[in-house]
Amino acid sequence: MKTLHTVAELDDQLSTPTPGVIETxxxxxxxxxVLGAGGKMGPTLSRMIRRGLDEIGQKDRTVTAVSRFSLDEAAHExxxxGVQTLSCDLVDRSAVQALPQAANVIFMAGQKFGTTDAPELTLVMNTLVPAIVAEHFRQSRIVVFSTGCVYPLVDAASAGANEDTPLTPPGEYANSCVGRERVFTHFAKLHGTPALMFRLCYAIDLRYGVLCxxxxxxxxxxxxxxxxGAANVIWQGDxxxxxxxxxxxxxxxPMALNVTGAERVSIRWLAERFGDLLQRKPIIIGEESRSAWLWDATRSYDLFGPPKITLxxxxxxxxDWQKLGGSTLGKPTHFEVRDGQY
Ligand SMILES: NC(=O)c1ccc[n+]([C@@H]2O[C@H](COP(=O)([O-])OP(=O)(O)OC[C@H]3O[C@@H](n4cnc5c(N)ncnc54)[C@H](OP(=O)(O)O)[C@@H]3O)[C@@H](O)[C@H]2O)c1
Structure with missing residues (x-):
């Protein structure tokens, strides 16, 4: 990957369609x-679809990004x-029912942080909204963004949780994510809607994520x-x-698919590596536990090959981004949290 100097260059990289996207x-x-498109990933994902369609000369096929768009800037960008935008609060059933139909739906909305203070809102966002969306888009195919946190923490020496690991995670947030999958699966079976549970584990770009x-x-x-002690990460473009x-x-x-990078990274090693690169001595606290949230994404490599960008x-x-004084989103992942309380 060439050195990225600006947010525009970064967004361009993150939204470049791969040969696999063009084929799709x-x-x-x-x-x-794209529902819930106003967050960290939705803007570049929506742009990648648009660029893919343009590249094959299918400019008349539309890409619509739906979000509350609390940040106007995200909609304008x-x-x-070339992405159409619609402001919509997905909690509002009648507003969802007014959304245009599309053959292809990517569902990205959800709530994680703030669960401890308002668990009812997390449950509404992660289980009621899926019911409203699944009913309205029952004629579509739907990729549902889920999370690797639907699994429990596993033995740090194991290969990680795979798609057959029982969904028994700690904490209310992670259990609401199990609920999201269950609700979408129920409606998929009821209406014959093709769907897939996209169990993503720690996407990163230079402004957020475990590495940042x-x-x-x-x-x-x-x-x-x-x-x-360790984590799996994947480049947001991948x-x-x-x-x-x-x-x-x-x-x-629906099938479930773990999606993350192939290389597991030790947090201690990572801190030391950044210490060398940034010429600062890292301050390490704690001791590695015997368990961690780790994932085995072999099934996704069998389907798509390994991710393009290496660890x-x-x-x-x-x-390089840190040395250039690049901006961050100020949204820490809280990957250190082990009890599922966010
Ligand atoms: N990034 C990761 O590493 C990661 C890992 C595992 C799972 N995930 C899941 O993957 C999805 C996408 O990731 P992300 O990092 O882009 O998440 P994100 O930054 O939280 O973005 C989701 C966006 O959904 C929109 N949204 C929330 N409530 C809504 C509502 N009631 N109506 C309409 N839109 C609403 C929000 O934008 P507005 O304010 O514009 O409405 C929010 O920014 C999320 O569900 C996330 O939990 C992400």
């Missing part, structure tokens, strides 16, 4: 709608890149907690491409 655009018909969190702490001389490709793998009943490339790009 040719293989499936119809328009696209999408429109500038650890690098920022090392750069600022803040302690890095290594109790969660995660976007896989989500789009998954539209061609939806089924009834080493992500680490170099993150450290």
């Amino acid at each position: 655009m040719r293989a499936i018909e119809g328009d696209f709608i 999408l429109q500038r890149h 969190d650890v690098a920022s702490k090392v750069a600022q001389g803040q302690p890095v907690d290594v109790t969660m 995660a976007n491409a896989r989500a789009i490709q998954c539209l061609a793998h939806t089924s009834t009943p 080493d490339e992500m680490i170099s790009a993150t450290s």
Whole structure:
């Protein structure tokens, strides 16, 4: 990956369609709608679809990004890149019922942080909204963004949770994510809607994610907690491409797919590596536990091959970004949390 100097260059990289995305655009018909598109991933994912369609000369197929668009800027930026936008609160059933139909739906809305203070809102967002959406879009194929946190923590020496691991996670947030999958699966079976549960584990770009969190702490001389001894991460561009490709793998009943990077990274090693690259001595606290949230995404590599961007490339790009004083989103992942309380 070439050095990225600006947010515009970064967004361009994250939204570049891969050959697999282009192939998917040719293989499936119809328009696209992305629900919950105003967050960290939705803007570049929506742009990747648009660029893919443009590249194969299918400019008349539409891409609509739906979100509350609490940040107006996100909507304007999408429109500038040929993506239509609609402001909608997905909790509002009648507003959802007024949304246009599309053959291809990617569902990305959800709530994680704030669960401890308002668990009822997390339950509404992660289980009631899926029911409203699944009813309205029952004629579509749907890729449902889920999370690797639907599994329990596993033995740190194991291969990680795979798709057959029972869904018995700790904490109310993670259990609401199990609920999201169950609700979509129920309606998929009821209406024969092809769907897929996209169990994403730690997407990153240079402004957020596990690498950004650890690098920022090392750069600022803040302690890095290594109790969660290791993590899996995937470059957001690779995660976007896989989500789009998954539209061609939806089924009834829905399949689940773990999506993350192939290389597991030790948090202690990562802090030390950033220490070398940023020339700061990392402050390590805690001791590695015997269990961690770790994932085995072999099934996704069998389908799509390994992710394009390697761990080493992500680490170099993150450290270059920090050295250039690049911006961050100020949204820590809280990957250190082990009890599921957010
Ligand atoms: N990024 C990761 O590493 C990761 C890992 C595992 C799972 N996931 C899941 O994957 C999905 C996408 O990830 P992300 O990082 O882009 O998440 P995100 O930053 O939380 O974005 C989701 C967006 O959904 C929109 N939304 C929330 N409530 C809504 C509502 N009531 N109506 C309409 N839109 C609403 C919000 O944008 P507005 O304010 O514009 O409405 C929010 O920014 C999320 O569900 C996330 O939990 C992500």
